[in-house]
Amino acid sequence: MTTAIVSAMHEELAAVLDLMPDESRRLAAGREFWVGHLHGREVVAVLSRIGKVAAATTAAVLIERFQVSEIVFTGVAGGLGPGVSVGDVVVAESFLQHDLDASPIFPRYEVPLYGASQFRTDAALTARLSAAVARALPQQRLHRGLVVSGDRFVSTDAECRALQAALPQALAVEMEGAAVAQVCHDFGVPFAAVRTISDRADDDAHVDFARFVRDVASRHSAAIVHALLA
Numbered sequence: 001m002t003t004a005i006v007s008a009m010h011e012e013l014a015a016v017l018d019l020m021p022d023e024s025r026r027l028a029a030g031r032e033f034w035v036g037h038l039h040g041r042e043v044v045a046v047l048s049r050i051g052k053v054a055a056a057t058t059a060a061v062l063i064e065r066f067q068v069s070e071i072v073f074t075g076v077a078g079g080l081g082p083g084v085s086v087g088d089v090v091v092a093e094s095f096l097q098h099d100l101d102a103s104p105i106f107p108r109y110e111v112p113l114y115g116a117s118q119f120r121t122d123a124a125l126t127a128r129l130s131a132a133v134a135r136a137l138p139q140q141r142l143h144r145g146l147v148v149s150g151d152r153f154v155s156t157d158a159e160c161r162a163l164q165a166a167l168p169q170a171l172a173v174e175m176e177g178a179a180v181a182q183v184c185h186d187f188g189v190p191f192a193a194v195r196t197i198s199d200r201a202d203d204d205a206h207v208d209f210a211r212f213v214r215d216v217a218s219r220h221s222a223a224i225v226h227a228l229l230a
């Protein structure tokens, strides 16, 4: 039983790596995979880098080369849903690619030849992750639901409003989760994802994001991963 812990950026994973006492580094697909233990459990930690293709490559290597049994993604996201504020935590129940549009051949957002636009996260792993968030960050508001992914940092009021209008159920936006969800679906590997809200995907997003990633993201990830595996 090996759990993969994935983040897009170093700032989101640094404190998790500090918790691993015995890791060895292995290189694959140009990435460093930290193989070791956390609370006695076998863990592979890796930075996916940013965007859907980078995330999909990382997930495929974790599954095929490192034979992980489950994948947990942790990081930050922009808040979209009403009441999803900076500092809140979102646990994904499903993912959609907001920038996927093969219409009119297929309905907008539908992943061609899958007959679906959303991929659900694993219910049991997601329940464990939600319980871990509640234990690790009891003062933070926790939301569960749809998270949308795309190869775009959403950083204007106009873009944010357009996404909210097109996808009113979306709680948050980021750049990797839907890709990992699709790869895990293909391989039948359980997947769960948690994102702390770093910004509201609006005109101030780039400033809020930079500050949050520097000051909070890694601490939150480490606390959640610690509670999940302890």
Ligand code: ADE
Residues within 6 Å of the ligand: 076, 077, 078, 152, 153, 154, 155, 173, 174, 175, 198, 199, 200, 201, 202, 205, 209
């Ligand atoms: N990750 C964190 N904030 C984001 C945003 N506003 N857009 C896309 N990904 C993000």
